[in-house]
Amino acid sequence: MTATATPALGRTAGPAAGNALAGTGRLVRFALRRDRVRIPVWLAALTLGSVWPAAAFPELYPTEAARRTAMATMNSPAGLAFTGPQRYLSDYHYGSMVSHQLLGFVVVFVGIMSVLLVTRHTRAEEETGRAELVRAAPVGRHAQLAAALILAVAVNAALAILLALGMGALGLEGTTWQGSLLYGAAHAATGVTFAGVAAVTVQLTAHSRGASGMGFAVVGAAYLVRAAGDSADSALSWASPIGWAQQTFPYLDDRWWPLLLNLAAAAVLAAAGFALSLRRDLGAGLRAARRGRPAASRLLATPLGFALRLHRGMLIGFAVGALLLGASYGPFLGDIEEMFRDIQVLQDALAALGGATVIDSFIAMVTTIFTLVATVHVVITALRPRSEETAGRAEPVLATGLSRTRWLASHLAVALAGGPVMLLLSGLALAATGAPTVAETGLFGKAVAAAAVHIPALWVTAGLAVALVGWLPRATVLAWLFVGYVGVTGYLGMLLRLPSWATALSPFSHVPRLPVEDFTWTPLLALTAIAAALIALGLYGFRRRDLETK
């Protein structure tokens, strides 16, 4: 085959190292041009997402006593799982609070950004066929991946500077300029590691969606590993790139060397990416595509069956992820009960909340995390019709007897059912893995109820996405901003006392936090009604607008 003969020719043609990178600089400039809006938005969002909560700390913890209470709250497996290593608590001033509570969380988004950047400029280009055009020019075999990685490093370096400047300018008690530099660098080094991860994942599959999905899974796994490690104060934290970043202890010890691990891992991963890319053809994955059925099954030939088929991979992937997520928190339940028994401040605080148990509050807390994962699935699924449209695949389908409303509704149905399924799976896994560790009965009921009350809020999210597809198809990225907002308010809401105006727009903030709070119907009915209205609006809008065609 010519396809396999070409690389062989390239190899015999001589010293390819220089040639393989030909055009890299030009591609970097081109990528900067393409992302001239995207990159500044990411940088601004990440900088604000870190500096804004940091700025609120003096107000949230104005006194030494308040900080001591915060420290006591954090000093538990659950608190540590959500924040970072216990060592930060040894001197809990504003500086170490910022590093402890924010670093591990913000770095997840830095990882997502890095994965998206690399995927966008490598696999997505191959998938659309644009890479072929570029590679037909005098551009080296490795130039596109090299350019994507250089871009990712540059963007992360810019983020490091912005964060250092932001934190330095804030000048919180306990922070130093040197610490701020390290604080920024820790984010950047971790981001670069995940860019390296993406350099590998984009080689594995022929789909950019699959490549970024695998990248996100690694980011998520890195977070879970450090959460498990930190909660037990074990060496497990050192198995995670996010853990390495946290082990620098900015504003506390200011030690730089763990970041070398991040950079070394990035270098190894990038090298692996380049090596793997030589073992495949342009546009192909590492594994050759398999043959399939020559005719459609009865199910596929129905609109819903068709939608299910397109979402199948995501459904399976998220279901496995949701189960693992739930199962990763369950085993902590026993320890938590134990640990908290001795912490009087917390017992008092819980008593003030109406006699909830530690387990109850833990369930409510982790359910918020489960909800986030389900929200991501809902948005991916509900926005799929839009990507089908822009890919030119909606047009032939909508030129058949299938109405626009039914087509969109089939995808929506998967979103409306899929998100809740993910949420319930996490809840069930939490209960199943937690039940053997605690004396408490009724754990299943509590975990499932805590998850189930969030379903109407997931529906609102789906409704919002569909309304965007119907009315503002070019602005569907707003649905992701919404996820970011829900994530930040939900997550930080567990750690900080955010003012109610800041969280009011999140449908999840109106959900009764079972089993800590009492169940009420009103917000759930209101959310369901809002979801129904948004869905109706979206379906109506999609019926009356032009389909976007290639």
Add this chain to the structure above:
Amino acid sequence: MTAAIATSGLVKTFGATRALDGLDLTVNAGEVHGFLGPNGAGKSTTIRILLGILRADAGSVTVLGGDPWADAVALHRRIAYVPGDVELWPNLTGGEAIDLLGSLRGGLNRRRRDELIERFDLDPSKKGRTYSKGNRQKVAIVAALASDAELLLLDEPTAGLDPLMEVVFQEVIREVKAAGRTVLLSSHILAQVEKLADRISIIRQGRIVQSGTLAEMRHLTRTTVEADTATPVTGLDRLPGVHDAEVSGTRVRFAVDGAHLDGAIKHLTAFGIRALTSHPPTLEELMLRHYGDDLAAGNGTAAARR
């Protein structure tokens, strides 16, 4: 004859671009109608309005007696469509895509599906992302032609097909026509339209600039004449309807309007014709006459030489 498609004064703008600018198109039931125009003339936009995928800003449009925007779904059961640029689902096989599109339209003729797959030499068990452009095109063609749709909207359907497959396509379209179905065939492949179309509409910058049978259009256009004469030809310039005359020694070449062909040949005989070739205008020339005027300014000889 009833019209399968009738549009009048169709306007469609995309921002500042006026893609359709008062388009009047009539396609009679049972005919193969060639829809010719250069890239960006508005062919695909027109077809998408006929499908109700886009909504016209102004003008009226009737397809099979219905309004394509309001009655989209009902009409789609009677229409089959082949887009110019076929995108398939990467993880669905070609066979699955054919069945999917067919059953969404309301069922497809199983025997005809298998026969067409055979004739087009398509492997239905390969995944969408592994097909070449030509094979993706075949998937859409088989899906459309395996249906019993009354109206086929084909947007440059054979782009990417090899010449053998092009012949198969032409056979199949003739069968479709024999079965009394209507075809709107957009193309810039002139020879293909010439072979298949009963009538032709030429679109340019969002307007139909000419419409009719090939014979009618030929009448409106010029025949190219080349001759070798005993003595050099003179006085051609003064003849009505003669254009682009080039005389070099005893060889002469000129274009003449259909109505003045007789006079020009009579003029030539006076110089003793030794050899004479003439050929009727090809569609390429028809189009060049309509798109050639901007070309003519900068590239007049190229246009004339054709």
